[in-house]
Amino acid sequence: MPRAGGQLAEGARLDIQLQPPGGRGMAIRPVVQAVVPEREFRWLGHLFVPGLFDGEHGFTIEPLGENRVRFVQREVFTGLFVSPILRLIGERTRRGFEAMNQTLKARAEAAA
Numbered sequence: 001m002p003r004a005g006g007q008l009a010e011g012a013r014l015d016i017q018l019q020p021p022g023g024r025g026m027a028i029r030p031v032v033q034a035v036v037p038e039r040e041f042r043w044l045g046h047l048f049v050p051g052l053f054d055g056e057h058g059f060t061i062e063p064l065g066e067n068r069v070r071f072v073q074r075e076v077f078t079g080l081f082v083s084p085i086l087r088l089i090g091e092r093t094r095r096g097f098e099a100m101n102q103t104l105k106a107r108a109e110a111a112a
Helices: 082-111
Strands: 003-006 014-018 026-028 031-036 040-046 054-065 068-078
Touching (some): 068 082
Antiparallel strands (some): 040 054, 054 068
16 A cells, blocks of 8 residues: 555545555545554445445554554455455455555564
């Protein structure tokens, strides 16, 4: 996600640029579903119209003790075209999420 903007409030629309490794970039405008400071952030996006290919993306921070947390990033896809679309973009999408997690980990550890 080379670019992400918008208000961090439930019901707000975000402006996000996705760029999976080896894939074409695309802009999405999901709606924020949950904001819990320092714990959870979640949005729901649709490809074209709701019900065709929807993705709920979430980030959760779970405290594990002093100076330790577990960061969980997840995406749940639903809709009529999930199977054919994931056959096309599923692997690139997974690699993109993994790269994002590694970059976030490196930044968090460098700041500590």
